[in-house]
Amino acid sequence: MQPTRREFLRFSLAGSSMVALTSAIPNFLGRAAAQAPAAGQAGARDTILVVVQLTGGNDGLNTVIPTRDPNYTRLRPTLRIQNSLRVNDSTGLHPSMSGLHGLLQDNALCIVQGVGYPNPSQSHFRSMDIWHAASTAEALTEGWVGRALRHVPAATSFHMANQNEAAPLALTGAPARVPSIATLDDFQLRLNAASAGDRRQQREFLDGVSRPADNPPSLLDFVQRTAVQTYASSQRLSEVGRNYQPRTTYPQSALGNHLKLAAQLIDAGLGARLFYVTLDGFDTHAAQGPAHANLLRDVSDSITAFYRDLAERGQRERILILTFSEFGRRGHENGSQGTDHGAGAPMLLVGGRVRSGLVGEQPPLTNLVQGNLLHTIDFRQVYATILDQWLGVPSRQILGQAYAPIEILRGV
Amino acid sequence: MIQQPIDPRIAWERYRPSDASPWNLKKVGHLYRRAAFGANMDEMQAALRDGPEQTITALLQGREDRDADALWVSMSRTIGDANAQNNASQLSALWLYRMLYSVHPLREKLTLFWHNHFATSNHKVRNAGYMLGQYELLRRHAQGSFRTLLTDMSRDPAMLVWLDNALSQRNQPNENYARELMELFSLGVPNARRPGERNYTEQDVREAARAFTGWRIENGRGVFRERDHDPGEKTVIGQRGRWGADDVVRICLEQESAAFFIVRKLFRFFVSDSIQPTPELLEPLATEFRRQYDFGALVERILRSNLFFADTSYRAKIKAPIDFVLGLVRGLEGHRASEAGQGGVGTSELARALEGLGQRLFYPPSVAGWEGGRAWLNGQTLLFRHNLALALTSTADARFGRRLDLAQLLRRNNMGTNEERVDFLLRVFLQGDVPAATRDRLLRYANNNERQSYPAFWTADDIANHRTRTLCHLVLCLPEFQLD
Numbered sequence: 001m002q003p004t005r006r007e008f009l010r011f012s013l014a015g016s017s018m019v020a021l022t023s024a025i026p027n028f029l030g031r032a033a034a035q036a037p038a039a040g041q042a043g044a045r046d047t048i049l050v051v052v053q054l055t056g057g058n059d060g061l062n063t064v065i066p067t068r069d070p071n072y073t074r075l076r077p078t079l080r081i082q083n084s085l086r087v088n089d090s091t092g093l094h095p096s097m098s099g100l101h102g103l104l105q106d107n108a109l110c111i112v113q114g115v116g117y118p119n120p121s122q123s124h125f126r127s128m129d130i131w132h133a134a135s136t137a138e139a140l141t142e143g144w145v146g147r148a149l150r151h152v153p154a155a156t157s158f159h160m161a162n163q164n165e166a167a168p169l170a171l172t173g174a175p176a177r178v179p180s181i182a183t184l185d186d187f188q189l190r191l192n193a194a195s196a197g198d199r200r201q202q203r204e205f206l207d208g209v210s211r212p213a214d215n216p217p218s219l220l221d222f223v224q225r226t227a228v229q230t231y232a233s234s235q236r237l238s239e240v241g242r243n244y245q246p247r248t249t250y251p252q253s254a255l256g257n258h259l260k261l262a263a264q265l266i267d268a269g270l271g272a273r274l275f276y277v278t279l280d281g282f283d284t285h286a287a288q289g290p291a292h293a294n295l296l297r298d299v300s301d302s303i304t305a306f307y308r309d310l311a312e313r314g315q316r317e318r319i320l321i322l323t324f325s326e327f328g329r330r331g332h333e334n335g336s337q338g339t340d341h342g343a344g345a346p347m348l349l350v351g352g353r354v355r356s357g358l359v360g361e362q363p364p365l366t367n368l369v370q371g372n373l374l375h376t377i378d379f380r381q382v383y384a385t386i387l388d389q390w391l392g393v394p395s396r397q398i399l400g401q402a403y404a405p406i407e408i409l410r411g412v
Numbered sequence: 413m414i415q416q417p418i419d420p421r422i423a424w425e426r427y428r429p430s431d432a433s434p435w436n437l438k439k440v441g442h443l444y445r446r447a448a449f450g451a452n453m454d455e456m457q458a459a460l461r462d463g464p465e466q467t468i469t470a471l472l473q474g475r476e477d478r479d480a481d482a483l484w485v486s487m488s489r490t491i492g493d494a495n496a497q498n499n500a501s502q503l504s505a506l507w508l509y510r511m512l513y514s515v516h517p518l519r520e521k522l523t524l525f526w527h528n529h530f531a532t533s534n535h536k537v538r539n540a541g542y543m544l545g546q547y548e549l550l551r552r553h554a555q556g557s558f559r560t561l562l563t564d565m566s567r568d569p570a571m572l573v574w575l576d577n578a579l580s581q582r583n584q585p586n587e588n589y590a591r592e593l594m595e596l597f598s599l600g601v602p603n604a605r606r607p608g609e610r611n612y613t614e615q616d617v618r619e620a621a622r623a624f625t626g627w628r629i630e631n632g633r634g635v636f637r638e639r640d641h642d643p644g645e646k647t648v649i650g651q652r653g654r655w656g657a658d659d660v661v662r663i664c665l666e667q668e669s670a671a672f673f674i675v676r677k678l679f680r681f682f683v684s685d686s687i688q689p690t691p692e693l694l695e696p697l698a699t700e701f702r703r704q705y706d707f708g709a710l711v712e713r714i715l716r717s718n719l720f721f722a723d724t725s726y727r728a729k730i731k732a733p734i735d736f737v738l739g740l741v742r743g744l745e746g747h748r749a750s751e752a753g754q755g756g757v758g759t760s761e762l763a764r765a766l767e768g769l770g771q772r773l774f775y776p777p778s779v780a781g782w783e784g785g786r787a788w789l790n791g792q793t794l795l796f797r798h799n800l801a802l803a804l805t806s807t808a809d810a811r812f813g814r815r816l817d818l819a820q821l822l823r824r825n826n827m828g829t830n831e832e833r834v835d836f837l838l839r840v841f842l843q844g845d846v847p848a849a850t851r852d853r854l855l856r857y858a859n860n861n862e863r864q865s866y867p868a869f870w871t872a873d874d875i876a877n878h879r880t881r882t883l884c885h886l887v888l889c890l891p892e893f894q895l896d
Contacts, residue, residue: 055778122614123595125780138608161792165770165777180790187792190799192806192882194866205857205886209850219686219728222786223794223891230791280778285588286576335581340588370614 047390050262050275050321051145051170052255052303056283057124059292060328060345061373064111064362067092071365075332079288079339087111091358096297099304103350108307110354110408112382114363116344116375120327124283124341127326132169134380134399144383144398145274146173151393157274158265160258171276178276183261187237189230206231240268247312250305253298255279259306267313273391282325286338299323307350316352320390320409323348324379331368344375347382353390355410381406420693423719427464435464439721441843445731445896446682447471447715448517450739453825453840468715472555472708474516484510492541500534503543504766504773508759512738512747522554522711523547524734525681527773530565530597531781532574534774541632542570543774555708558674558701559665562598566657567634572627575779578634582625582642590620590660592779598664604672604698605691611669612649619646623655671702675710682714684728685785727895730788733769735896736797737762740804740888743840744816757804757816765803768796789894801888805881818884819877830858833880837887846892858883 065081066072068090073080084092085101093101103109117136121127133140149157150173159167161180171178181187193199210227213220244264250256255277262275279299284292303321310319328345344363363373384395384403396402429435440459444451448471451459459467484506491502511520527550534543546568553561565571571589572578580586594612595601603609626641627634636657646655648663655663664670675697679689701710714720731739741747746757766772770793776782804816827836834854838844861879870878887893 122591122617123601124778125595126601159790161790162777165787167787167790180792182792187795189795190802192802192878192885194864194870194878198861198864198882201857201860202882202886205853206889208853209889210891219730219786219895220891223730223789223894226789226791226794227891230794233791234795283588283779285586286579333584334586335584336576336579336586338576338579338586340586341591 046271046273046318047392048266048273048275048315048319049145049386049391050259050277050306050319052299052321052323053168053170053276053278054282054295054299054323054325055128055278055280056325057127057327057329057341058282058295058325058345059284059288059339060325060342061331062288062292063094063097063296064113064346065092065094066090066362066365069362069365075365077333078337079333087358091362094293094296096293097300099300100348100350101300103304103307104356107356108350108352108354109356110349111358112347112349112377112406112408113358113360114344114373114376115324115347115360115379115382116327116373117378117380120343120372120375122327122341122343124326129169131324131326131379134383140169142173143168143170144387145170145276146178147398148387148391148393149174149178149274151397152273152391157276158262158272160262160275160277162254162278162280165278168276168278178274181233181237181261183257184237184240184264187234189234203231240265244268246305246309248305248308250309251298251301253302255298256302256305259302260309263306263309266310266315266319284329284338285334285340286336288333288338303348303350311352318352320349320351320353320386322382322386328373330371331365331373332371343369343372345373347379349382349408353409353411355407359406359408377406378403382408385409418693418719418722418724420696423693423722424696424713424717426716427718427721429464433721435460437839437843438726438845439464440467442721442726443467443471443715445735445739446720448521449511449735450742452743452745453836456843464716464721468712471518472712472715474514474519477515480510480513480515488544492544500538500540500774501763502760503534503540504763504775505758505760507547507773508734508738508763508766511734512741512757512759512762518711519551519554522707523551524773525678526550526554526561528776528781528784529677530571531776531779532570532774533776537570537573539570539573542573545632546570547774553707555711556706558705558707559661561707562593562665563658563661565597566593566624566661567627567636569629569632569634572629572634577624577627578629580621580625580627582622582640585618585621585625585642587617587621590624591617593624593660594620594664596780598661598673599667599669600673604669604676604694611667615647616649620648620655620660622646623648623660624657627657665705668698668702671698671705674707675701678710678714680784682711683720683725685730686728687724727892729896730785731894731896732782732784732788733766733771733793733797734773736769736894737766737800739841740801741816744805744818744884745821746804746816765796765800769793769800794894797894798885798889802885805884805888818880822880830855830862830879833883834858837884841887842890842892846890850890850892854883854886857886 062079062081065084067084081094083095085095085098086092087104100109117130121130129140130136132143134144157178159171159178159180161182167178167180191199191202193202210224212224244267246260250260258277265272281295324347325345327341327343329339329342333339360377363376367374380399381403384399385405385408387393387395387398388405389409437456437460440456487506491506511517514520532546537543549564549568575589575592576586577589594617599611601610603611622642623646626636626638628637628640643654645652648655648660649667651663672691672694675694676689679694697710697713719725741757770788771782805818822833822836825836827833834851838846838851858879866875
């Protein structure tokens with residue numbers, strides 16, 4: 001049933017000319033902007049997608065708040081948010097998201113309400129895999145972004161990694177391994193060289209021993225490919241963006257730094273089109289209030305800074321930022337001023353081309369299933385819309401079936 | 413990867429050296445990487461002489477070292493007593509110190525296995541004393557009963573904070589601990605024997621959460637308070653009764669999946685993280701383990717087995733950062749300087765460096781622990797490994813001092829020529845098991861290097877030392893050295 005790893009590799013090697021053996025060298029090295037789709041087609045503007053993963057299960061009900069609903073007050077006796085930022089008469093944003101609230105005024109924030117999938121899993125790991133693979137199949141081996149990358153072979157992508165973070169499942173299945181990167185400065189290979197000639201000889205040695213042999217994919221082969229990619233990236237990134245001056249102030253946070261680096265890479269014109277960032281800490285089973293407020297502030301301030309920085313650089317129309325979490329949280333709070341794992345929750349989209357405002361319905365709080373909010377929009381509808389209308393990739397092939405598009409983008 | 417069919421009957425029988433599978437340096441290196449934190453040349457030579465039986469027995473039993481234990485107690489007390497977040501940075505350095513200098517490294521290694529299993533992070537616990545308390549609990553049962561360990565874990569203060577059970581209310585139970593006990597600590601979601609079936613339902617999680625109510629932390633200890641406990645009947649995985657915490661643990665361990673779950677995890681830890689073992693392969697171990705949940709016996713059975721020493725297990729893992737760093741330091745005898753009173757490699761800086769490689773002790777990244785395997789290596793962490801190896805072997809980086817005295821090590825082993833040096837380094841770190849082309853490349857580099865021009869003020873010694881250190885760094889950068 002499930003293709004073996006070897007079959008998969010053979011398939012992907014044959015599938016794209018970018019992936020000859022030498023292409024363990026990351027494809028952004030040879031990238032030219034000339035390979036963009038023809039004008040008028042989706043993706044024609046070399047659109048950029050930034051996926052921001054909120055790990056742990058973000059409390060959607062305290063992110064986008066049904067301000068007038070008495071059931072909200074009943075379900076959240078201690079955790080309810082009272083001073084939310086107005087979206088409309090019955091909806092508000094968490095007060096620490098003033099940045100994103102500002103983007104709403106600028107027509108750059110789209111709030112998709114009640115997103116989820118049928119028979120939701122409340123395991124962090126299983127549910128995260130489902131979101132990454134865009135599938136509820138038993139065994140999940142490839143991600144939706146990775147599969148999409150096969151259709152845009154010229155596009156390059158980066159995983160803005162925290163240090164102990166693996167490349168996410170969402171990125172697997174890409175024709176070349178997506179490089180992980182945290183800061184530019186760290187990306188320099190240091191050698192014990194007595195002279196330039198010595199350094200060159202050492203580099204030659206390292207290149208020589210990391211050339212993958214022609215054996216079936218093995219663990220050693222994996223290390224060698226990683227090494228080749230590392231040396232090449234190190235070389236290239238040492239030349240990039242030394243003088244980058246952000247046009248806005250980014251928060252001093254890991255997320256802020258990751259997005260600043262993404263802006264730097266976009267500005268350097270490497271042709272990077274897909275970025276993946278994660279922020280952990282949303283598993284708020286206890287004493288949720290202040291922790292959740294800080295997390296949402298970080299999300300809001302970082303994304304807002306990133307959007308405004310790039311907008312200032314004339315990239316407004318090219319960028320789309322998407323946030324998601326593996327699930328929302330239980331409707332009613334628990335006895336420890338926290339919330340347990342739930343289901344349906346909102347997704348936030350930011351960019352110069354989003355249909356700003358609310359999309360979909362707030363799940364009714366009178367109709368909870370096992371205490372959880374029902375979804376009204378399948379997350380794959382959001383993915384499908386982005387794939388078809390934003391990246392110009394046939395969503396049906398990526399997702400295995402057609403999903404009804406939703407109105408989240410305009411003029412594309 | 414080509415997977416040879418593995419016969420479960422033969423796999424777990426005792427390994428005995430034969431002409432087809434001799435006891436050699438490769439196997440010694442393999443054993444010390446997996447069951448310890450690497451070895452130096454003398455230790456490997458001794459193991460070669462002693463044979464597998466005796467070497468494994470010594471690794472399992474360790475030696476007594478009262479001085480080290482007393483030192484540990486006083487150091488951990490200092491760090492734990494102050495009980496404050498600002499001691500957190502010393503936590504990982506302290507454990508790393510014990511790993512590096514321990515005379516019973518297997519015990520520390522198994523404690524690390526359990527640390528990864530229960531994956532409690534001081535990021536949330538914020539109490540060095542509680543973290544050390546949990547470490548002691550893990551270490552106490554590291555080669556003992558998993559049943560006792562799991563039972564005691566329900567009342568461990570660090571765990572009570574980590575998964576919020578100390579805050580659970582009888583009328584509004586917090587589900588965090590109950591869920592992870594089933595999903596991560598004892599059963600896993602999918603049934604080990606019946607594909608497509610799960611081991612428990614969402615309703616089981618909610619009922620078990622009620623059973624876990626009543627635990628509080630008082631004076632730094634986990635205590636049960638009747639009035640906070642929900643005494644009603646609960647149905648957990650088909651069993652109905654007025655269950656409490658220990659009952660849920662018992663019920664979980666009565667499930668067939670429990671033994672498989674732990675055995676599978678240990679397989680990944682000790683044998684291979686690149687093959688997916690079938691239930692049939694794990695069955696003999698799981699059946700035996702289930703009788704008493706004697707973890708020490710399970711460890712011994714695996715370490716002495718044919719499969720452990722089979723080709724399929726050799727270099728079948730990506731080295732964890734800790735194994736990378738400690739293997740390097742132990743290979744270069746950085747832990748020996750201390751015995752000679754010269755002050756060994758300090759572990760505070762090592763702990764800091766390990767953070768960059770992705771493994772900060774007492775701070776696993778999530779409730780699932782470190783993902784391990786290929787996740788250890790990406791473009792960034794591989795680069796950091798290279799750069800750390802340089803810092804540890806070069807004179808340019810002051811952080812670790814000149815404590816890894818490579819020149820002295822080579823002199824002691826009478827390694828004078830380029831060829832001798834290259835072979836010595838390849839033997840210490842890779843048991844000489846690299847392609848001939850790699851050895852040629854190293855030699856070519858060394859020989860060319862002799863003809864290089866150097867800064868005028870360098871002495872002949874400087875030049876020789878520079879070449880040795882560079883050779884060492886290049887060996888540590890070999891792809892094979894990233895494999896365990």
